[in-house]
Amino acid sequence: MVLEFEKGIHEIEEKIKALKEKDKFPDFDKQLELLESKYHAEIEKVYSELNPWKITQIARHLDRPTFLDYINMIGTDFVEIHGDRNIGDDQAMITGMMKIDEEKFFIIGQQKGKTMEEAKKRNFGMPNPEGYKKALRVMKMADKFNRPILTFINTQGAFPGIEAEERGQGEAIARNLREMAKLRVPVVATVIGEGGSGGALGIGVANMVFMLKYSVYSVISPEGCASILWRDSTKASEAAKALKITADDLLKLGLIDGIIDEPLGAAHRYPEQTAQNLKNKLLETTKELARMSRNKLMDRRIDKFLNMGKFSEKPLK
């Protein structure tokens, strides 16, 4: 999959690939060096011209590392935990335990799926109520055994379907919001791709909330917002800008606690470096949070969310 605005980068990448497949010839090194410098210049140019809508497309890129990819890249000894002990095992929400450098964590994340087959199995990363209930069951277990929780957000949103409504999608998310607030262990959430509305927030009530540099987090998809407010879903680019959904914007608004860097060219091009940055940040943060008492972890988390919002004591001018 090649994004429209990355076509130039892609062409040079293809040329480099073709060149490397050739046998060495006298001018080989010089040509390669030339192509590589063109490549870096092009990436720098394209990435300096990003806007919120382009970042949204990067965040949704099919080659972007998924939750399972990060598990493989940063963790060891992953044990998956299945089912909500009620309805079933939501494949869009993966839960389990893993180690990062011998530190033990409970982990929860949405999985979009990269191939059509996996995407279908994962319901395109859109959880049903049982997904949120599974996540909550695992979070409560982490609380019981006093282990930190890492969540990885990557969803268009909670699934809007008949069964989802019949089984209480709203109630399931609401319950998670309240119960996550009350957890007495460190909770760190990271938006790794798309943070879609309440479906994202349902695993997002954390002591620290991070976003990868080229991820987005929004109350409604830019397309959805455009079709309601602009009455035209093709105005998604304008809506993306107005909604302030990028990591930079949300850090400025004080709604997230930090940005995890991705190399220019983004995680779909540099998964390993991105994973390394993610790993470092998660270890550093959980270590810091572990110094707080169990009650303090809860109180701080509740107070943090109680203080969110912007309003005034004076009327609008």
Added chain:
Amino acid sequence: MFRKKKEKVELVEKKSQGLWRKCEKCEQIIYNQEWEQRYRVCPNCNYHFRLTAMERIQLLIDPMTFEEQDREIYPVDALSFKYLDTTYKEKLKEAQEKTGQNDGIIIGKGNIYEYPIEIGVMDFEFLGGSMGSVVGEKIKKAVFYAIKYKIPLVLVATSGGARMQEGMLSLMQMAKTSAAVAKLEQYKLPFIMILTNPTTGGVSASFAMLGDIIMAEPGALVGFAGPRVIEQTIKQKLPAGFQSSEFQLEHGFVDMIVERKNLKQTLFNILDYLYDW
């Protein structure tokens, strides 16, 4: 000590002009006086017309006992949100003029059959009852007042969901109001939710689904995803009555459906079971 209803409630601002009106739902011609006497419920099809926040307070709270709190919290256009040829700021001003309110919720303390409660009522007339920073902050304040005065909390929801024009600030009000409910739990004070038409989106996925007891008015639309979004996703028509209060009762997500004429009495009876003033 269940009290008998003492007074007939007069909804202050009489909307009825002339003798007759057409029901918004069944389109029958109905007698205005009867409609008012039934607290704005259609005598023919039982359709519960929308009430403004102030009208709802008149319905539930003893006359002359309501004291509004924190009226002076005003919305801001924190994102400088512009769309088409308008701005969020302009939309806010229009809504303020239309409703006489600063934002989409009124909170305060008042009596129900002489016993004090903390109450917050959303207003659909204000930008579709959408939840932005002011709504979230006032719900938090209502929780804090309930804790301060050690009295039960009653919230009345009517909302199309989060207020898009506040972007992520509005999404975070879901976490904020739910965290406030978590705080209230520590004090073992009753929290009663009343769902009215419509209660959808972010509100239905946060505080509105967290009441100790959840009541709903008959025939209200209550659900998470909007019916149109679901139809587009699954590419089929939804069955009649999908996401109604009755649907939610059947699926176990509300405790009871209460006709408007019985709402105050039922609310009082429940509070009496949960709480000793």
